Amino acid sequence: MKYSLAEIQSVIHKAIVENSEGALRLLVPPPVGKTAAAFKVYQDAYTLRLAGFLANDFPMLKAYIGDDRFDEMARHYINAKPSRHPNARWYSDNLPQFLKTAKAFAENGECIELATLEHALTHAFDAIDAQTMTLADLAAIPPEQAGDLQLRLHPSATVLTCRQNTTSIWSALKADIEPPHPHKFDQPQKILVFRQDHASRFRLLGDEEAMALACIEDGMRFAVLCEMMAFQNAADEVPQRAAMLLRIWIESQLLLADGADGAAK
């Protein structure tokens, strides 16, 4: 029977993804060994390669749960989420969301948070380039216009909510030491993930800074941001505290320069 190119590719594709023998009838036995063994090279490579992408993007999660459990998780993810992008860079994008619905991780919130943190770090690493605000830019703003300033975060920045000691676990794994036991906080922590000097970073946020960054994300003017700070804490020190935050953000390359559109150069 003669098959079209499209039919051949469809059968081969299905047999690789489903790890089935449906394609063997299309193949000539190799000089050495069996046809199934030769075709298995592609079947094995499919799983190994996709699992490798996941391991590359989530090294701390892998170190935390161990190779066997990670491989098991990868198998489930690969079955549920075939790659729909030609570039391997995007294959693991859905893993944090996948883990939220995975029964095997229902009791391991720290694993979901670890995956979310690693995903944000990967995003920060190659997020779009954009010119960031400098202290000179800030100094050039007339005081009477400061209230109308609408700050914008660099595209690499993400604020996460951690309900467990996930960052401590990440840091221990990164330092290759025994991670602490997972535990839940009484109050969730806010974590800022961002890119500074071309490297992905994260740090814990205090309540006031987290609130101020949320104001920026909501597009509020600087004057409104200061009002929110005054509402949350003592009003008389707001100018000093706001100035300090601005300085920290600018030095962290966190704020976009006026007119920067976040587009790649």
Added chain:
Amino acid sequence: MTLPQSLGFGLGLRPQHYSEILTTQPAIDWFEIISENYMVPGGNPLRMLDAITERYPVVMHGVALSIASTAPLDMEYLHALKKLERRANPKWISDHLCWTGVHGMSLHDLLPVPYTQEALKHVVSRIGQVQDFLGRRIAIENVSSYITYQQSEMEEWDFVREVADQADCWLILDVNNVFVSGTNHDFSTHAFIDQIPVERVVQFHLAGHSEGEVGLIDTHDHAVCDEVWQLYARALKRFGSVSTMIERDDNIPPLSELVQELAIARRIAAKTLKPMAA
């Protein structure tokens, strides 16, 4: 048709070596980048690429064009490729004579095509579309393969030659892939090389491979073996001075080790080509 001048002896650009390359500027004539690694929004990969392209000639080598797939050409991918081309200013752009998936999915592997007239016509047409879109000739590389289709009507080398001639594209002759496939399918590697048109080959690939259960596997995780060096010498005799590079994608050694391996290629080329030039 004039082939681009040989770039000499190059390496695949890998992130592990960025810093050393930029600080020591080793004697590597050019670099080949994996296109997809730089088809990202921004950040350090593109910054490093900019720094490398300021100092070295670069060529772009993709793994996801899927030129032989019966799925529609991925225009989003092609636009990203063109955007990268504008940034990297490569000497040429290449990808593989393979398909990587259908039905909107990617297997992230380089699957061989059946060597049929239908596939030939299909691939030639698609290369034409890509070359029209990019506004330049591309280079296509022979892949390692582990299976043979019952429906194949011709030898791989005949298929490769016809693709190049009919699509008017260039070729990358991957010497290791010829050796791997020749071993797996028991064909003559010399016959393969002898049937590839000289006027089409713009680049050689060299790499290492592994031994699998039923043959050799193109893993790029070892040094180039003696048999592949011998085949490289044979290719040099036929094709003359062609841009040569070593690919290493796993078990990546220090840069100095790859530079030493590249020196072997230089020595073989000098020894092989000198008598021819005399």
